[in-house]
Amino acid sequence: MPCETEAKLRVESHEPVRERLLACGAVFEGRVLETNRIFDRTDGSLRRRGCGLRIRTIAAEGGREPQATLTFKGPVRAGPFKSREELETPIGDAETVVNILNAIGFVVILTYQKRRESWQLGECRVELDEPPHVGLFVEIEGPNETAIRSAQAELGLAGASHVKASYVRMLLAYCDEHDVTDRVLEWPDASATA
Numbered sequence: 252m253p254c255e256t257e258a259k260l261r262v263e264s265h266e267p268v269r270e271r272l273l274a275c276g277a278v279f280e281g282r283v284l285e286t287n288r289i290f291d292r293t294d295g296s297l298r299r300r301g302c303g304l305r306i307r308t309i310a311a312e313g314g315r316e317p318q319a320t321l322t323f324k325g326p327v328r329a330g331p332f333k334s335r336e337e338l339e340t341p342i343g344d345a346e347t348v349v350n351i352l353n354a355i356g357f358v359v360i361l362t363y364q365k366r367r368e369s370w371q372l373g374e375c376r377v378e379l380d381e382p383p384h385v386g387l388f389v390e391i392e393g394p395n396e397t398a399i400r401s402a403q404a405e406l407g408l409a410g411a412s413h414v415k416a417s418y419v420r421m422l423l424a425y426c427d428e429h430d431v432t433d434r435v436l437e438w439p440d441a442s443a444t445a
Contacts, residue, residue, distance in 0.1 A: 254334060256333070256334040256394070257332060257333050257334075258333070259389070260388065260408055260411040260414065261386055261387070261412075262388065262389055264387065265379040265387055265389070268406055268408070269368075271406045271407050272370050277371060277372040277377065278371040280369040280371060281311055282366070282369075283309045283367050285310075285364060286307070286364050288349065290304040291360045292356055292358075303323070303324040304324075304357065305321070305324070306320070306321055306322075306348060306349060306352075307322065318341065319343075319344075319345035321339070321348055323336075323338045323339075324336065330396075359434075360434065362436070363382060363418070363422050363436040363437070365382040366380070366381040366438070372402050373401070374394050375398055375401075375402040376392045377402065382418050384436060385421045422436055
């Protein structure tokens, strides 16, 4: 099964990381606005098992046609980095898949947007992420811990502590703390971003 291994780091600003990426010869791959819909059964059984089910729609800069994917994530495995099974496939019509998931007992428990800037640094993919309300993050995804640690050091982030909580967990907590009952967190200027 495909496995995702990544380090997530909270940063005060993306600019120093962006400067290091350029200095290291990383390849800029683009900026997008993601809209993520997170599903669970009404009894919360997926989250209780540590699993996730998501439909992500990506609007890229330049007005290209949005793309959507369906993703299942298994429980997080023990280790210094976040590692979990990940199954993902492109989907043609996100709304039809939403209706299918609803028909078989899944409901949306959270909808959130995230601004993401993507870079390729050697074997690793580096994402500069900005979900609403919870801060700025750098995600480094790679084939193994050695490659991730090397990229982290190249970016001047070797001493940064890893954030284990998912964006979903952080944003659900934000909704609970701020009485966001519809659990929809979007950027007010989202149409201008993508």
